[in-house]
Amino acid sequence: MIIFATSDKGGTGRSVTSTNVAYRQALQGRDACYLDFDFGSPTTGAIFDLSAAQAGTDGDGLHAYLAGDISAPRKINVWAETQRETLRNRPTGAGRLMFLPGDRGGSEFPSSPDIVRRCVELLARLDEEYDLVHVDLSAGRSYATEIVLAATARPELMDIEARWVVFHRWTRQHIIAASGLVYGPKGLLEAGARQGHDRDRLRENIRFVRTAVVDPASPDQAGMRPEQLAWLDVCNRRLQELAATHRVGRIDVLGIIPLDPVLQWQEQLLTNDDVWLHRTANESTVSAFEDLAKKIVDPDAWAGL
DSSP states (O other): OEEEEEOSSSSSSHHHHHHHHHHHHHHTTOOEEEEEEOTTOOOHHHHTTOGGGBTBBSSSSHHHHHTTSSSSOOOEEHHHHOSOGGGOSOOTTOOOEEEEOOBTTOOOOOOOHHHHHHHHHHHHHHHHHOSEEEEEEOSSSOHHHHHHHHHHTSGGGTTSOEEEEEEEESSHHHHHHHHHHHHSTTSHHHHHHHHTOOHHHHHHTEEEEEEEEOOTTSGGGTTSOHHHHHHHHHHHHHHHHHHHHTTOSGGGEEEEEEOOHHHHHOOOOOOHHHHHTSOOSOHHHHHHHHHHHHHHHOHHHHHHO
8 A cells, every 4th residue: 555645835844644554554564665755855864763864865866877877776674773762673563664764965856757757656566565655745736646547557566555644734835725725726635636547546545644633621621711712612613514515524633642842842742651651742632643654554444534
């Protein structure tokens, strides 16, 4: 299965949520592979605490591969090469967790038949090798999105299950932007149909994930004044109405990730030690990551929406 992560705006928590989902899937015993297709800003390596690829690599990453400069992109074993001690060494029963970085100093580049062909070959090869292939795309209507839409419309990938997860923060601007990315002019559905996708089938494979959501009823808000909680409740109801109007409502939501102080200050993988030993992260956030990691691959959960 290939999972494409996208958003219309930066700062949605797309990368930090997707990396945590891949990490949780590996802990659950699946072999997971993560690709940084944010060509202009390949910084996902920092979330994995990979010192050699915090801002991409030099000439052996995905950018260089797609451009035809190298025959295969670099692969990094996260369990073996992360600098974070709590992540070092694969736990018993866990699957592989591999990372394919972008290139330092790279940039967005337009699609071409050769680039699409190399993308097809890469995704087909990785799908055979791993249970799950996560592709972290640049925000918005990017060249990266155009490339993978063209690639997944090719016969070689038509039989591979591909799912699209659109991330957005729980704000008015982000709700409207996420809706536009999918349904608007030059959005995913229109661009996909132009590349040869069946529009209805593509729509069935798109779901939304809300990030940094504040739940007024959560125990984490116990320190807030009654007036603040009442105001949050009103805002939440208005946002729910707006999301339903823009077809980003509950029926199309695959997961909801609560606001977590740790992730506001530092994008990182949240381990069980962060919750139970160090007590820096909230249990509800890790539970949300675990739940999303299962739902993405569960046909019943996906179809049930």
